[in-house]
Amino acid sequence: MPKVLISDALSDAAVQIFRDRGIEVDFQPKLGKDKEKLAEIIGNYDGLAIRSATKATEKLIERAANLKVIGRAGIGVDNVDIPAASKKGIIVMNTPFGNSITTAEHAISMLMAVARQIPEANASTHAGKWEKSRFMGVEVTGKTLGVIGAGNIGSIVIDRAHGLKMKVVAYDPFLSEERATEIGVEKVELDALLGRADFITLHVPLTDQTRNILSKENIAKLKPNVRIVNCARGGLVDEAALAEAITEGRVAGAAFDVFAEEPATASPLFNLPNVVVTPHLGAATSEAQENVALQVAEQMSDYLLTGAVTNAINMPSISAEEAKIMGPWIGLSGHLGNFIGQMTDEPIKSINILYDGVVSEMNLAALNSALVAGIMRKVNPDVNMVSAPVIAKERGIQIATTKQDQSGTFEGYVKVTVTTDTRERSVAGTVFSDGKPRFIQIKGINIDAEIGRHMVYTTNKDVPGIIGVLGTTMGENGVNIANFTLGRNDRAGEAIAILYADEAVSEDVLQKLRDTGKFQQVKALTFDVED
CATH class of the missing domain: 3.40.50.720 (NAD(P)-binding Rossmann-like Domain)
Structure with a gap:
């Protein structure tokens, strides 16, 4: 029987939902304010249901030996260390529309x-x-x-x-x-x-x-x-x-x-x-508090009993059976969306997603959600795979999906194209046999780029000396390049470079690259991957 700790005030009806579903509940609504006691007992539970008083810090999560899910009754998850939870394999859920x-x-x-x-x-x-x-x-x-x-x-x-x-x-x-x-x-x-x-x-x-x-x-x-x-x-x-x-x-x-x-x-x-x-009363009505409490109880129960994931911040909404197969492709989709989101500074009118080969037979709704969430996360860090399509719809963004049989070298790939009032931008990627994602095309230019946490993307005319400028500038400023990829559409045409650095590249270094006059564009990118 799963065991859930409720360390903040939730309604009696929410507590009863857990019990009715066969989950053991330890309801201690004032415990969230006692950090030491909470840390002492957190290792005994499979789930932690909270509001804003409980702080799920990295130190607390380290003590949570059996914790599988944290449910936040409300939208804000500032009180949860999401990277720490993700690293430990703990699902973090919220209730994005309840208040x-x-x-x-x-x-x-x-x-x-x-x-x-x-x-x-x-x-x-x-x-x-x-x-x-x-x-x-x-x-x-x-x-x-x-x-x-x-x-x-x-x-x-x-x-x-x-x-x-x-x-x-x-x-x-x-x-x-x-x-x-x-x-x-x-x-x-x-x-x-x-x-x-x-x-x-x-x-x-x-x-x-x-x-x-x-x-x-x-x-x-x-x-x-x-x-x-x-x-x-x-x-x-x-x-x-x-x-x-x-x-x-x-x-x-x-x-x-x-x-x-x-x-x-x-x-x-x-x-x-x-x-x-007023003292942060935006969500403080009896209706809103009841709604989010009931929602989080249902979501946590579903996950603990069936493996179903709903409104997760750090996990796609897919069934337990799909998760193992789709995991790497969901990660890739998020990275593709994240790339587009970081590169696009104007309103997006449409998102067109092409699935080729093996990936076209997977749960495309989950992959779409991961990709759209990656795009929207630039402006809304609270977005998740459930709320992302809703937020995109609210902004009038049209989402179209196409799937096709294997058409090229790769067993499968994903390509996303976004349209704004002034341009189209596209990026494609695949998952290699080692489970690692790669960018394989940007702006129609073929590449093979490993995805790292800290990256720099440049565009330029295909002229001699670009590699030297990049390498020299990075070296002179103490930036170690872990991986470096070039591509071009044709000789003397447009070329791109994407490099993966050990550490974040400062704006000062980026400006030095721009000041060389060799580049049309210089952009730092960040991706949620392990170093």
Whole structure:
């Protein structure tokens, strides 16, 4: 009988799901806050069900001798060391869509609160004052709402804003024009949004691309008297710069549910006029908490009893029988998608996937999900193989699949082509008999490139001296090249190089390559593979 530890607060109904499925449950809802005790007993369990209080760190995972699955009731998995779990073979699951409506509603509530100064007026009235003239608010009807991030939650906010008769503009690099039309939003660049919006609400994950998206520089571009709402992630806004703008009267107010440091016992935004703050309540409704608790209990039970994988962050959603055969091809598909995702900086209109030979007879839905997840992970690190196709659909991305009998040298291969408004980009790969993936074609140019964690991709005219420039530049800057592959379409035509380095190549070294004038493109790439 599998044994599951629940170390955070889950509903009685969720606990009962485990028991009804024949799983032994140890329900200790306060244990997650006791790191030492949790580490002492974690080795006794097959599953760990958590919310946000439990921190599944690398040290804890090292002690989890029998753990097979970690289930997070909610979307955020910042409290789980996913690389450590993956290395140990532990599945990490979340419930990506259980609290979308709740979070969107909280954002709208915060917007209304800051528009009408409700919290301050409430406190004043409770204090026996009647300061009617002090709390002059603004209407939202007819105002422009700028939505940064038009994915699942952002699109719900857009729908609610239409009900409030607001004009809505959105910035989202992966939002297609077709999807924008479908949800009734004007797609704009970030600078245009900053200059036009009367209210701004953020609905993006925290990534290298979105960190401080409202930086001091961007805050200076804001329309006067704008109001900012952040119910997404701390770190998206420079809190000190925003506090300065509010103090100086350039920004009329802000409503924050999330902070760069949590629990937030101090922030530059605290105690400022017309700043509404809540303690990360975006998902805090009884309906949302119940939904995600029931979902995670069902998912974990399915995995422990049947091997079925659902909503996994680090594992495809496939049956236990398929996993052994498809594993290497799923890994390859993820790498192909990751390559395309890192190389593409504009909205993707369509993804076309070709499966040739032996791979064409496998579970193509799982392979598609792995590939699309690889593409989308650049902008959404929380994406998984179940949510990726949904997120792609939300952005209006068309996905087409073709399969064919073996047509060439390889027993099987996968080729993906993405289309944007300005170009097509393609990459193909295969799995060798040793189970290792290879890139075999980029931009129609045949190659044979081993995939490593740290890679550099270049394009250039096929002229003498390119190998020397690459080797010399890398050597002079202490970069050891583990593998190096060249390819070209024809003599004196376009050529590519892709090298695999022992360590990440710095932007300074990449710029030195660009400064040689030999390359049309120089790009660092990172893949989730073992060194």
